[in-house]
Structures are given as structure tokens and as C-alpha cells.
Amino acid sequence: MNLKELKEKLLKDEKFRKEYNRYDLAMEIGEMVIDARVKLGLTQKNLAKLVGTQQPSIARLENGSSLPSLSFLKKIADHLGTYLIAPKFAFLEDFSNQTRTVSLTISDSLEISALNFHHADPLINLAQFTTDTATPKESLVEVKSIIKETVNA
């Protein structure tokens, strides 16, 4: 049984399906902080020292169990030499007719390559297109379907 098949089984549990599909901002932020910290080669202790806090507060932030304050996130960004992009209310996002850039993972690129679409070089990891879909994930599905349609034409 692969992970996709296991997911299908797990999502039959309605309570879990609701939880899985719920957008979890604290978890998204936690994963972003982990990625940033690891990318910079820092331990939780290093980052805590840099920001002037204790390691457990970095651990709590990364756990995604509660929402951090924006000022704490800004402080981390400042100390990492970057800046925080303002969050948005989802309903203010206008996705209609925008040209969006979507990141493809290597496996997505290989999947596209397997479709024998020679213009989709597996080494090129960005694709630009016009979309009216709502989320990057949906956009990626759309990229794949555009390519499939082109291949089948």
C-alpha cells in the first residue's frame, strides 16, 4: 500500500478529513520557520540566542500548536536578515486572470517529462501561465492538465 492509498483510507474518517482539509496557519508558520532555520544551518538554540529568547519558545513556534505574534515573527525575520511578507485575508485575494509563478518539485517535473512533453525540461522548475484557480496547489493541477491537453492534441 502506498501513501496515496493510505491517505484515501484515512480520509474516510470524517473527523480526520475535516482536520486534514482545515487550513492551519500556525502549522504553516511553524514549518516555514523550520525550513528557514535548517536552510541557514541553525539549531533551535542558535536561533533562540540570535533572537534573544529561549530554545523552548522556538520549539513551541515550530510545533505549530499556537499562533505566534506578528512582532515575534518580524523580530526573527530581522535577525535572519530578511523581512516578513504581510499576511492577507483569503477573500481579498483576487486570483482571476493573473499570471502566477508556480514551483514544481522534481517529481512533478519528472511526471511532466514522463508525459513526453519535450518543452517541459525537468531541470526547469518554474512555469508561468494564466489562471483563474484559487490556490497554488490547484494551479499546479492546472499546469499538469494544460500540459496533458497539449500532449493529447
Add this chain to the structure above:
Amino acid sequence: MELQNYQTPAGSCPLEEYLNSLNEKTRKKVFRNLERLEREGFSLLRTSDIFSKITGYQDLYELKIKFNKMEHRVICGKTKMGLYTLDGFSKKEGKLKQKDITRSLNRLEELKSRNI
């Protein structure tokens, strides 16, 4: 990389049983990290601190997710067919117990003996 899940000869899946034993929020957290492992593969070894090799064992790896004061661990094994999840359990911080490693190691050997 496609992640496969070990099934016992009787047909049960240890990872599925483990995930079903967790509450929904923790199950989501662990499952999202399994999806991340499938997406990013062995590059997670250098880009994150949630996936690591189990020292002293050639083909055993561990996905370790800290959440709600517990460590949620999924043991994985590498075969010539790819990466398999072998076992899952939650514990407070600490080293893996030898019996947990042995159980996963036996499952990995069983897969290999089936030429997987």
C-alpha cells in the same frame, strides 16, 4: 519518490494502525510530514532535522516529529524498490529502544527476503 508502507503477512499495516491511534490533529501533523518525505525524498536528510539515519544500521531511517510534548516517530527502511515505512510509535524524548529497532529490522529483512 513513492513511499510504500509495510504490510504484515496477515495484511495489516503498522503505519495505518499507528496513525489511527493518534488524535486527528497529531495524525494530520505526522501525515503531512510523511507527505513531505515522499515529496522531498532523501534530500530531507540535509534540509531538515526531522529525518535522519539510524546510527549503526545501514538501511534504517527515522522520521521524528515533535508535537504536543511528544516525539512521534516513523521508522523507515530502504530496499532496492524504494523507501518503506515499517513502524510508528510515540514516546517522550529519548533514544530509540533496541526492541523497536529490532522489530523494524525484522520487517525490513522480511521485505528483502521477498525480493522487494
